[in-house]
Amino acid sequence: MSVKKLKSELLVVVRDLKRLSQKIDKITKRVEKIEKPQKPKTVELREVPEIDPAILARAIRGKVYPNDIVLAHIISNPDGIEI
Known part of the structure; x- marks a missing residue:
């Protein structure tokens, strides 16, 4: 074998x-x-x-309206809101 061939290999x-x-x-x-x-x-x-399941389902689908947020606060904290 030649040196060139060995080098290439x-x-x-x-x-x-x-x-x-x-x-x-x-x-x-x-x-x-x-x-x-x-x-x-x-x-x-x-x-x-404690959130209404319907509101939660709408939130998951990305269709949340302002009244849903208010309702969620009322439902989760009924003693904290005076009407």
């Missing part, structure tokens, strides 16, 4: 090793991301509010 091997190391780095980053503890996205309620 060596360069091919080195390139493949670089690609392999990059792939290994990507895989380790993915594994670290999966193993990393995730923050909970929900907030714990300390007290369950």
Whole structure:
């Protein structure tokens, strides 16, 4: 074998090793991301509010009207409003 051919084969091997190391780095980053503890996205309620289920359903659907908010306050705190 000639020296030129050996050099070219060596360069091919080195390139493949670089690609392999990059792939290994990507895989380790993915594994670290999966193993990393995730923050909970929900907030714990300390007290369950007493809200009318119909109002709550409209709020979830994104159709909340001002009178719904007033009714929710009245229902959840009936002693705090004087009529």
